[in-house]
Amino acid sequence: MTLFDRYVVRETLQVLLIGTLAIIGIFFGTAEFTNVLNLMNETGLPLHTVFSVMLLQLPTGLIFCMPAGVVVAVMLVLQRQNRDSEVVALQLQGIPLRRVLMPFLALGLISTSIAFAVSENLAPQSRDLSRRLVTLATRKADRPFANRSEIRLEKEKDKLSNIIVIAQDKGRTVEGFVDLDLSDKNMVKLIWAESARWGDYVWTLHNGRIFELFSSTNPGTQLKFTTMTVSDMLNAEDLLSDMNKTTLDKTSSELRADIEMLKKAGIKVPAYLYFQYYRRFSHPLSCLLLVLAAAPMVLFNKRKRADFSMIYGGTVVLGFFLMQEISMALVVNGRIDPLIAAWLSIAVLGSLGLLLTAILSRS
Numbered sequence: 291m292t293l294f295d296r297y298v299v300r301e302t303l304q305v306l307l308i309g310t311l312a313i314i315g316i317f318f319g320t321a322e323f324t325n326v327l328n329l330m331n332e333t334g335l336p337l338h339t340v341f342s343v344m345l346l347q348l349p350t351g352l353i354f355c356m357p358a359g360v361v362v363a364v365m366l367v368l369q370r371q372n373r374d375s376e377v378v379a380l381q382l383q384g385i386p387l388r389r390v391l392m393p394f395l396a397l398g399l400i401s402t403s404i405a406f407a408v409s410e411n412l413a414p415q416s417r418d419l420s421r422r423l424v425t426l427a428t429r430k431a432d433r434p435f436a437n438r439s440e441i442r443l444e445k446e447k448d449k450l451s452n453i454i455v456i457a458q459d460k461g462r463t464v465e466g467f468v469d470l471d472l473s474d475k476n477m478v479k480l481i482w483a484e485s486a487r488w489g490d491y492v493w494t495l496h497n498g499r500i501f502e503l504f505s506s507t508n509p510g511t512q513l514k515f516t517t518m519t520v521s522d523m524l525n526a527e528d529l530l531s532d533m534n535k536t537t538l539d540k541t542s543s544e545l546r547a548d549i550e551m552l553k554k555a556g557i558k559v560p561a562y563l564y565f566q567y568y569r570r571f572s573h574p575l576s577c578l579l580l581v582l583a584a585a586p587m588v589l590f591n592k593r594k595r596a597d598f599s600m601i602y603g604g605t606v607v608l609g610f611f612l613m614q615e616i617s618m619a620l621v622v623n624g625r626i627d628p629l630i631a632a633w634l635s636i637a638v639l640g641s642l643g644l645l646l647t648a649i650l651s652r653s
Contacts, residue, residue, distance in 0.1 A: 294380075298393040302367045306401070309366075310359030314351040339427040346420035349413040350538060356405050357576040357636075358607050361584050364394045365603040368587035377588055387588055387651065391581070398578035405574035410541050417539045456486075463487045467495060469520070478503040481520070493520040537566040545570065561628050565621045568632035576636040580610065583636075583643035589650035606643075610635055 371377050380390055442453055451473045457466025467486035471479035483498030500513040537545060545567040552559045583606050613635035620626040626634075 295393040295396070298367065299397055301370075302363050302394065302397055305366050306359050306363035306397070309362035310352065310355050313355040313358050313362070314348070336427065339423060343420050343424060346416045346423070349408050349416045353405050353409045353413055353573065356401055357573065357580050358610055360398055360401050360577045361580045361606055361610070362603070364397075364581055364584040365587050365606075368394075368584065369600075369603075372588070387647075390588055391585055394581050394584070395578065398581040401577035402574045405577055406571075409570060409574060414539050414541055414544075421539075467493070467498070481518075483518075494518075495520060537563065542567065542570040561621050561624060562618075564628035565618065565631055568629050572632040572636065576610075579636045579640045580606075582647075583639040585643045586646040586650055589647065602646075606639055609639060613638065 368377075377387075377390060381387070451471070453470040453472070455468040455470075456464045464486050465484070467481075467483040469481040471481065480501040480503055481495070481498060482501075483495035485497070486493050486495045488494075495518045496516065498515055498518065500515070540548070545563065549559050549563060549567060552563075584603070586602065617626065617631035617634050621628050621631045
């Protein structure tokens with residue numbers, strides 16, 4: 291590498307780090323953090339566990355945000371070079387524009403290698419560790435919905451199933467427990483107990499009564515019990531549904547194994563599974579190919595024409611994320627082949643960058 295190459299790579303790496311972290315915070319941190327905060331509220335996870343879970347999600351965020359970070363870094367550095375007339379100085383020395391772009395392409399190739407290595411060797415393992423941590427912390431929590439005297443549960447969306455009222459909270463044990471069960475449309479069941487203890491997703495009730503109210507068959511039925519367990523108040527699988535293993539938690543070889551297993555079983559392979567498998571290769575490679583989308587920035591010169599560099603840069607970044615979502619939606623609805631969808635965004639943006647570079651270089 292020449293002195294110029296090292297100078298460009300060092301500057302671009304600094305911007306790449308800042309840009310990638312910023313994009314992670316905007317596009318990744320909000321959704322994941324909201325899910326974990328909801329889980330903390332429902333299961334009583336301590337705050338340090340929540341932050342640990344968030345840190346374990348960062349490798350996945352790095353994979354998805356690195357291509358856009360590379361585009362932002364390349365564009366900002368090229369814009370700065372144009373503003374300081376560095377590109378003009380290089381052209382005066384007879385250095386072609388493709389040579390000016392060479393260190394950026396090398397950085398894109400390095401980023402591609404890092405993104406693929408993380409997606410195969412770090413992200414799935416960290417997400418699996420995150421799920422295990424949540425499960426372990428949930429089992430050790432004092433009780434769900436900590437610090438709340440009234441708990442409203444919905445077993446079906448927008449349909450209230452249980453109202454739990456707690457008189458005195460003493461950690462895992464509560465004094466005075468009332469559960470109003472509304473899940474049966476033919477009656478209302480009221481369970482009262484002197485005390486209750488939470489453990490392993492189960493309420494253990496002591497010294498209580500059961501009343502069936504508004505029942506057409508046994509109105510006013512009253513049963514006494516000394517000890518009773520209620521296991522369906524909080525479904526652990528439902529609460530952890532956002533943390534269950536998905537295609538994001540598997541390596542490309544594991545996804546390929548799933549596809550082959552479905553084929554051998556004679557089951558139609560979902561298009562979404564194919565799409566995620568192809569994306570394991572297209573998404574890391576987009577770090578390199580999207581450098582081509584940023585290539586026209588080397589020709590945006592304020593002295594020659596109006597500066598549309600920031601508008602173009604914002605359009606490329608927005609177009610990348612937007613086309614990713616559109617492609618995924620089209621695959622889910624069966625409107626496009628998964629292989630085409632996996633490569634569509636980077637193919638369109640890369641081709642646009644090459645075309646615009648050719649046009650600007652002749653003007």
